[in-house]
Every structure is written in C-alpha cells, then in structure tokens.
Amino acid sequence: AELDDTRAGRSGSLASPPSQLDVTQKIDVNPPKGTRDFPPEEMRLRNWLFQNFREVSQLYGFEEVDFPVLESEALFIRKAGEEIRDQLYCFEDRGNRRVALRPELTPSLARLVIQKGKSVALPLKWFAIGQCWRYERMTRGRRREHYQWNMDIIGVPNVTAEAELISSIVTFFKRIGITASDVGFKVSSRKVLQEVLRRYSIPENLFGRVCVIIDKLEKIPIEDIKKELRNAELSEEAVEELLQILSVKSLTKLEEKLGASVEALADLKQLFLLAEKYGYSEWIQFDASIVRGLAYYTGIVFEGFDREGKLRAICGGGRYDRLLSTFGGDDIPACGFGFGDAVIIELLKERGLLPEVSPQVENIVCSLDQDLQGAASLVAARLRDKGQSVDLVLESKPLKWVFKRAAKINAQRLILVGMSEWQKGMVGVKILSSGEQYEIKVDDLE
Numbered sequence: 001a002e003l004d005d006t007r008a009g010r011s012g013s014l015a016s017p018p019s020q021l022d023v024t025q026k027i028d029v030n031p032p033k034g035t036r037d038f039p040p041e042e043m044r045l046r047n048w049l050f051q052n053f054r055e056v057s058q059l060y061g062f063e064e065v066d067f068p069v070l071e072s073e074a075l076f077i078r079k080a081g082e083e084i085r086d087q088l089y090c091f092e093d094r095g096n097r098r099v100a101l102r103p104e105l106t107p108s109l110a111r112l113v114i115q116k117g118k119s120v121a122l123p124l125k126w127f128a129i130g131q132c133w134r135y136e137r138m139t140r141g142r143r144r145e146h147y148q149w150n151m152d153i154i155g156v157p158n159v160t161a162e163a164e165l166i167s168s169i170v171t172f173f174k175r176i177g178i179t180a181s182d183v184g185f186k187v188s189s190r191k192v193l194q195e196v197l198r199r200y201s202i203p204e205n206l207f208g209r210v211c212v213i214i215d216k217l218e219k220i221p222i223e224d225i226k227k228e229l230r231n232a233e234l235s236e237e238a239v240e241e242l243l244q245i246l247s248v249k250s251l252t253k254l255e256e257k258l259g260a261s262v263e264a265l266a267d268l269k270q271l272f273l274l275a276e277k278y279g280y281s282e283w284i285q286f287d288a289s290i291v292r293g294l295a296y297y298t299g300i301v302f303e304g305f306d307r308e309g310k311l312r313a314i315c316g317g318g319r320y321d322r323l324l325s326t327f328g329g330d331d332i333p334a335c336g337f338g339f340g341d342a343v344i345i346e347l348l349k350e351r352g353l354l355p356e357v358s359p360q361v362e363n364i365v366c367s368l369d370q371d372l373q374g375a376a377s378l379v380a381a382r383l384r385d386k387g388q389s390v391d392l393v394l395e396s397k398p399l400k401w402v403f404k405r406a407a408k409i410n411a412q413r414l415i416l417v418g419m420s421e422w423q424k425g426m427v428g429v430k431i432l433s434s435g436e437q438y439e440i441k442v443d444d445l446e
C-alpha cells in the first residue's frame, strides 16, 4: 500500500512504523489563556516575593498551611451576587461531582478549621500562599489565575486580631521598601452598614448582598448602585441615608451621625488606638465607603491602596465571624486578609523597587581534557559534599564558551581540571570577580 509520503519523505526511506510520539500537529507552546509560565527570571522574582510573605508570617508566629486548588463547588456557592461567584472556574468531574478551582483561600481555611474541630487549640494563626482561579470571558483580557498570600487569626473576637494583621502587612511593605507615602490602608467596619440597615429594618439576610452592591461604589455609576439597592428592597430614604453615611471620612463625624453607642465605633476607635501603639498610625485612615466585595465579612474591613490612585487594591481583608457557622461549624470568630501577587509587582515596578534577583552559583567546574570528564565529576561531587553549589560542564567545550557561561550564571569561581595539575592531585581555581588565579589540592577545596 502506498505509504504516507511525509513519513517516507521525512525518514528518507520506508523506516519503521511511526512511533506514537510522531508530531502530527504543532502544539501551542503558550500557556492557557489568562495564565502565566514562570521561566527562571520570573520565578526568581516570585520566590523573592513569596520568601518575604513567609518571613513576615513567621515573624508574627503564624504557621503555614495549604489546601487543594480543587474544591467542592459548594464551598463557594454564596447567594450575595459576588463577582467571584459569576467567575467561578467550576466543572463536573469524571465522577459527576461539581468541583471548582478555588477563587480564594478563606473558605478552604474555614473548612480545614472545622475538620480539625476540637483537636486544635484556639487561637489559630495560619498563613498560606496559593494559586487562585477565576473564569473570565477573555474579552476583558484579565488574568485567570494569581497567587494569594493569606494570613488568618481564628478564635479571637476582638480587634486586637485585625490590628495584628494590619501590622504584619505594614511590616511586609517596609521590608520590600514601600513606605506610608506610597500606600495606605482604608479601614471601616461593616457594623456601620449593619446599624443603618437595622434602623431601616432591612432584613439581616440582605446584609451580604447590600455589601456587595456598595463595594461597587466608584466602579459603576452611582445611579446603578441606587437601582441595585432599590432592587434589594431598600426604601428611597434608606438608600439616601446609606450613601450619606458611606461618604463619611472621619470617626468623629460618624459618631455625630450614628451616636456614640454603636459597636462599630468602639471597634474602630480601639483599632486606631492599637495602631498608635504598633506605630503604624500614618498608614491607616478611616473611610466609611470601604466594604470589600466578599459577602462573608461582618466587622472591620480594610484594604491596602496606592496613594497615587493608579492601581487596583493591593490587598484586603477583614473579620468574618459567621463563615464557619455557615459551613456547619461552631460560631468561631475569625479574621484574615488576602494579598495578590500581581498588583504589588506593578507597584514595585512603578516605584523602581524591583529587586535585582540574578542567578547565583558558587562554582563552575570543567575539564580541559577529553579524558578528565570523570575527574571533573569527582571534583564537583567533593564540592557539593561540602555544600558548595556547582554547575558542572557536561560536554567538552572551548574555554571561551565556559567563561561565557560562567558570566551568564554569575559563577563566583571557575575550577579547571587539567591533565598536568590533575597528575599532581591539583586543580586550577580562578576567582571570576578579581581574576585571581591559583592551584590547589582537590582535598583542600572548600
């Protein structure tokens, strides 16, 4: 039978039958839409960022936890009209289970706390760094994944917990060179909103939904906000009063409006007092319009913003005292924040604060002679046994090539295995920064 001419053509003869690895069509080498690869340079920057996340978390005595990126869809099904719900990356798996790629980490953390139940002593201070997903119509060309750093305090009802969390983020900013003139935190409490809704006898179950609508202030026209609030059964008067209260920018004004008894005021006053003690008062400001877009927040909410107003929120968080009970757990108070890996890098770029993260290797080892490749492996092994990093040249290459590679990988030392030295049990060493050159016994290498 006439063989497939491309095969005959390619191999030039009637070669053995094509293996399954034959390239039938060129694959797309780019990652899926909205996702990123992390080649070495990008990966070094990401590792630098995550290292700072980890070191701050440990500085605050938090323990690292992790969860599957795939969760039951039910964990994220909330009926408050959140954007995160519209963009859920969900599907039915081969076992006909409804599952989703997590859009955030907090529900998984709540699930694990309930699973652990009485076996863990409260308070818990846990942190996680995990990839989160959303499925957006690519029309908006936005990313479909990002990494989030989360820190959560479970089991502490008072605002000392929120004060501690904000302190940890301030510490993180300072470590990477961001100051209070670059960014700030807008702080409010959803208890303000709760109080207004109570005064207009708006049913409790609408609370999350109203918050999600309010979070769209400055993102959609005010008329649309009012329309959505009316749809949520708020009276004209309630809508006006609500928007009035949300424009308040000082605690004293808020007190005038709401009266001193309101619990929200006590929380906020205490938070600002604690901020004074921590020494981060200049980083925070009260802003009643801050509600955050997640339905489960119940108390203090905060978000990190860039003072130039060019970027989206850098991070955000707050208290979510009801989440665990909505999952069937006990009524355990909780608060936490999420910090994405995208906006902060944009901010660092803007401020010229991106770190120099070049590759580092202590040694590059090469044999100068065909027969000394084994000797080079032995030298590499000796160095590695002593904890020295080695890039071993694996094929015989001209010295020019070796010098070029040494510069590219930022090697500190070049170790040359040459016949005459080797016969004396020696190798040549060249310190690449100074050019200093000497011979040394292999055993004396360290």
Ligand SMILES: CC(=O)Nc1cnc2ccccc2c1
Residues within 6 Å of the ligand: 103, 104, 132, 133, 134, 143, 144, 145, 146, 340, 342, 343
């Ligand atoms: C600025 C950015 O990349 N935001 C982003 C990117 N991907 C996400 C994925 C899930 C949830 C939130 C996300 C947010």
